[in-house]
Amino acid sequence: MRRLAPLLLVALLAGGCWDRTEVNDIALVTAMAIDVGSEHPYRLSLQIILPQLVGARSPGGGGGSSPSQAQQVAIVGREGRSLMEAADSIQREVSRWLRFGHTSFIVLGEELARRGITDVIGFLATHRGVRLRTPVYVAEGDGLAVLKAQPLLEGTPGEVVEELGSMQNLPRATVGSVADELGREGIEPVMARLSTTPALSPAGFDGGGGGGGQGAASTRLELRLTGAGLFQGDRLVDFVGPQEAMAIAWVRNRTLESLFTVFPPEGGLVTFNALRLRSRLEVVPVDPRPQVRIHLTTIGELLENSARLDLTDPVVVNRLERLVEATVAAEIAHAIESVQKRGTDVFGFGFALFKRDPRAWRERWAREWDRVFPTLPVQVTATVDARRIGLVPEPVDAPERPVRQFPPGEEGAIPQDPTQVSPGGEPPVE
Template identity: 30%
Template sequence: MLVAVVVAICAGGCWDRREINELSFFSSAAFDLEGQERVLTVEYIKPSPAGGGGEGGGRETLPQRQAIIDSEKGATFLEAGRQGALGMPRRAYLAHAAAILIGEEMARYGIKEVLEHIDRIPEFRRTTLILLTRGPARDEVIMAQSGLEKNLGREITGLHKWVQVSGYGFIPNVNHVFYDLSGEAGSTVLPVLELAPQPYPPLLGRGGTAGGTGGATAPKAETLLTARLNGAGLFYRDKLVAWLNAEQTRGWSWVRNKVKNAVLTLSDQNGSLVSLNITDSRAKTEVEYRDGLIRGNIKVKVEGNLLEEQGYQDFTKEEAVKYLEEQAAARIRAEITEALRAAQKAGTDVFGFAGALHRRYPKVWRQVENNWRDEFQRLPVTIEIEAKLRRTGMTGRPLKPGGGS
């Protein structure tokens, strides 16, 4: 009876309720290091105005982010976050955080503090996306604009869904980073988020002064700073040690099966440009131990369709198809080679060789585990690429104006 009464009292109350109109929802956050102080910059979702009225008709304005920014400093990130409570009329709610950004200075110092902060707070989720910035991440959160989404968090969430169709980008979540850093190699890769200027249609009613022809001059287009991915950062343990450019990032992505789609711009037998759309990519990383030497092997198989041609190459002929497949294989091999060279120079095994060695040769792994970084830097690696052109779109022969054959 006593147990039943206690359970009934606890289950029937509203002592832990959280009213929506008393909460401020995280959308994204930036973690920076400034001297000895930690800087936490938070983007909160701005509540919609009561009554649901729109922005009104008539004169258009630049798209306004539906967000409020708060940036605070402290000896720790938790202290900085609590400083924000001094000017926040609502309780911060973290469970809806879409993404976190880590500034370059913080990344070089070590992201362990950031990961610990996220992992120890119950409201944060390990599915939160994580990215890197060149320079302070605070600037990206404050200055980012967008005409499609209302806040930076939603913008990054959209990028996460669609960026892999290019092959140049990927966005991991916090759990992926924990998994990588706790693995045999202790290395990971974080994509770089940057702001790029993009044109925005001119505002209505902003025609210039009367011109020489009697009419008003054309209004000038505005410019937005929109978020985009550009390259990645290599981490050894929890510290940023090197950068990858866009091509090197895709080279790494081929090997780690991050490429869902990609476009390869190649030359046909006549020297004209063609675009091959990669529709399937599968890769495998292997190691072999023989005669006291560890060797690595990367195997990649890709399939694609021809979707654009600038010349007059007839791809119904087998030799034309074979030549294009060889060109595709050479291009992918070059991208992987550049990425591998950068990773070996930095001593960051982000290709999975350490894990492959541990699984296949556990005794050998125990012998080289403590100096694997040095072993990886001199690891000989062979790269095998198999490319297949499956289709040439809706036609095999290009259009020849004038009716020529």
């Protein structure tokens, strides 16, 4: 102990760990928007939590007096010649230390994204406080507008984006993954698109308890995650709709679940909820153009059996599976084709080719990939496994009525374009 005492003292004094910061002295950044500034190249906007307004600290305990959710956060923003400069000028006006570790998402303004994101991503990836796993989105229009949205259910846009991002079939991008793809050949970054829309609710609906609810309802903005922004190099070139975004996500093995509707030949429809989605991408380097083969697998459940098929019959289920496979393959192939037309290889076909044959990629394809990519023949196959058929296999209305059998020997015509995909257009509002 006597020998250890000086050692301990040295450890205490020379540890250099005196960067103790009380929770009271930090400002938590929960979201970040990066746009093109009006005077300077960058405008950095930060959404900061105001902890004193979070939670009901009133002794009465009733929720009525708690501040409305929009007031729990504040948005601060500054312009700068560089992002660090902008951050620094924000810091100078905020009395607490900015902490970026809890940033739940970063949204890049459309204009900035079209200008090029290399510097921005480089800054974010090298900044000590920002995590590489922070999700990155591209805004439709202004990034700051996203931060200003006042979502209904969650407290802050950060939470909404976090939830939506984990629920939807969108390609996911993080600071790390974008940085990675920027430096990689044969694959281009893709980010989910964040946009704002007027609130879902009719005016006055959200007036819960606060006094000034009437005016806020009309101007309140909800957040939407729809489609994706495609990048060529570090520039945003185009947006695509949800179908294409889902296809991209599936090919990149990032999809959670998706719905497919099939129309059996005898009328009605059956919905297939694809749950476990996997894909295998293979690019065969043959002349004149490499062959792309994508094999999709999914395990899911059959729902909404308005075709009145007997789902307890394995033969029926088997035929339905084949039908779903054809539908899935057709839809995804269609979406891929639509993306190919944009000319940017967000699927990573080029990278797959590089992995398959690095020499051929470097000598033959790398230079003219942008030209070759839109014309690549893509062959999509699917394997569907319908494991579940729902709780009530018979139609609920008339159990005594015989359930129709799927006509044997007939596969049924595959509908050409079951869902009328509108590539790049506005997503259908439900």
